[in-house]
Amino acid sequence: MDQRTELSEFLRSRRARLRPEDVGLPDSTTRRRVPGLRREELALLAGVSTAYYTRLEQGHGESVSAAVLDAIARVLRLSPAEREHLGRLTRPARRRPGRAAARPQRVRPALQQLLDAMECVPAYVLGRRLDIIGWNRLGTALLGDFAAMPPEQRNMAWQLFLDPSARELYEDWDGKATDVVGMLRLDAGRDPDDPRLASLIGELSLKSADFRRLWAAHSIQDKGHGTKRLHHPVVGRLNLQYETLRPAGDVDQVLVTYHAEPGSSSAESLRLLASWAATEFHPEPVEATQATPVDPVR
Structure with missing residues (x-):
């Protein structure tokens, strides 16, 4: 699984499921090209710049802070499991040779x-x-x-x-x-x-x-x-x-x-x-x- 692609697609999917009125924004009469919040709306609510959030949604999450992730998770209304998943996707990938492939699992x-x-x-x-x-x-x-x-x-x-x-x-x-x-x-x-x-x-x-x-x-x-x-x-x-x-x-x-x-x-x-x-x-x-x-x- 490509971690950068997964991060990008995950954030877009969570943003798409929210409507402006879900997060206290007025429902704009302007027709939206895609469903859900716009990037600039989410960035405003999370307290970050649109450029910063756009870069994150493009899969560049290596340097994002825990405070910013918490703010984005709050706006996106992520569950605890979704917040954990987001945190893992923004951490640098660390290969663990043989952990999943070689060691069989056994019931004690x-x-x-x-x-x-x-x-x-x-x-x-x-x-x-x-x-x-x-x-x-x-x-x-x-x-x-x-x-x-x-x-x-x-x-x-x-x-x-x-x-x-x-x-x-x-x-x-x-x-x-x-x-x-x-x-x-x-x-x-x-x-x-x-x-x-x-x-x-x-x-x-x-x-x-x-x-x-x-x-x-x-x-x-x-x-x-x-x-x-x-x-x-x-x-x-x-x-x-x-x-x-x-x-x-x-x-x-x-x-x-x-x-x-x-x-x-x-x-x-x-x-x-x-x-x-x-x-x-x-x-x-x-x-x-x-x-x-x-x-x-x-």
Whole structure:
């Protein structure tokens, strides 16, 4: 990912989503050639010259101060994740040889034991580039048989855009897709030189028009919590809460869990799914599956 191009496109996309009245400016009757705020309007509100902001939006962010970035982020109404992304894009690129390409990610044995002990809670672990690197039996029953997938397909973005069953599983597929692309772009800002991430983005762009459209929007989204409505082929509709937890020891891993409101029909359906999974799924040992290095996406 070219950091200068990414900075330019990100700032233009954030500026385009704002209207003058959104930031307290009168709605001019002069027809605008492009949607959103003009550069001079944003510069005025941020307290910098138009020439300074124009240079920044052209991708020259090497010498910009934190105070100026905070002012621009305030005017653009950036979320915390978007502000983090902007900060990374304006820092000089520093290559970290082999970090993303050579070192495979593994789930610690103790964390895998915790996953396996959560018999009534679907759970999985995401690593860099949204690779699915760990899971438990109920997670497999809810979202797919990860152990049976080729390593390059054990990826949340790959599953969502290139596996047709995902559109049937997620009732709000569009919302899920927007979130996943936003998380993937945040990862791209953190590891711009990751060749596997570049290969994944290339494959998704080639094979999915929806991914191309969402990627071009430059949305940024961090992993969080919320509600997901699923339509499972075995137990039907499920209304589940999800939580994202960060295990200690590896900043690139997150544990995602699902649960239902106690006493709800979804809780009963999840219990039935757990009983079904106990007879249908027998996940392979950690060393045989989850610890296997993920090959580059082809």
